[in-house]
Amino acid sequence: MTRAFVVGAGGFGREVLDVLRDQGIDIEGVVDDAPSEQNLRLLERQGVRYLGTVEHALREYAGSSVxxxxxxxxxxxxxxxxERFSEAGIVPMSVVHSSxxxxxxxxxxxxAVVCAGVRITSNVELxxxxxxxxxxxxGHDTTIEDYVSVNPGAAISGAVTIREEALLGANAFILQGLEVGRRSVVGASAAAMRSVQPDTTVVGVPARILARRPS
Incomplete structure (x- = not known):
């Protein structure tokens, strides 16, 4: 049976645990450099072990099958x-909820982590x-590049490209054929009617520029 650990004891880390359980993956435990007392209590309620820091995991699982x-x-x-786990020979897995x-x-x-209720159509790359x-x-023909986060309820239309490290807020909407630039943010409930430039935060309906990160 595949065994896996999760890095991050916070809310999303514990949601990842839900997806692992759904898929019948043997949960090794959770790694976190500074877990709060509340998060440790919540892990204990789930019967999930706290394994220690990232440094501990790098030593413990280097080159292993976990x-x-x-x-x-x-x-x-x-x-x-x-990058750090790759250098240690620790391989990630992807997981998709059965729903x-x-x-x-x-x-x-x-x-990649695909949570419950996600709907992906055809010819999509994550x-x-x-x-x-x-x-x-x-939607169809969409590419979502590395390290992108798409928050609950967001809708991505067809033929969209989401560049590396971008963030789409909860219930955000991206119109068909647009591009969301690298490290950009589309705010919660925003509707992007035109492409979003790199390092830019947009909010509202239609989405307008709120801030730009200095280059």
Missing amino acids: RYLLGIGSAAVRRVLD ATMGFDVRIAPG GRHVHLNLNVTV
């Missing part, structure tokens, strides 16, 4: 951890460590 998933919201942190639906030719890279939260919809 897989991992990143239950951490920050895309930049996911990228760094992906998610997928059309023809959906390609899912290692580390990059490394992509997070699709509850009830997300992804």
Whole structure:
């Protein structure tokens, strides 16, 4: 049986545990550098072991058959951890909840997490460590690059490209054929009617620029 641990004891990390249980994956435990007392109590209620820090996991599981998933919201942190675990020979797995639906030719890279109720149609690509939260919809011919987070209820129309490390807020909407740039943010309930430039935060309906990250 496949064994896996989750990095991150917070809310999404524990939601990843739900998907692992749904798929019958043997849960090794949870890794976190600084778990709160509340999160440790919640892990204990689930009967899930706290394994220690990332450094401990790198030593303990280097070159082993145990897989991992990143239950951490920050895309930049996911990228760094992906590199560190890869250097240690620790391989990520991808996991898809049984209630998610997928059309023809959906390609899912290692580390991706597809939560309950997600709907993906045809000819879609998900990059490394992509997070699709509850009830997300992804239209045909869409590419979602590495380390993207799509929060609950967001809707991505067909032929959309979401670049690396972007974040779509809860119930955000992306119109067909658009591109959301690298490290950009589409706010909760925003409706993107035009492409979003890299390092830009947009909010509202229609989405307008709220901030740009300095280059």
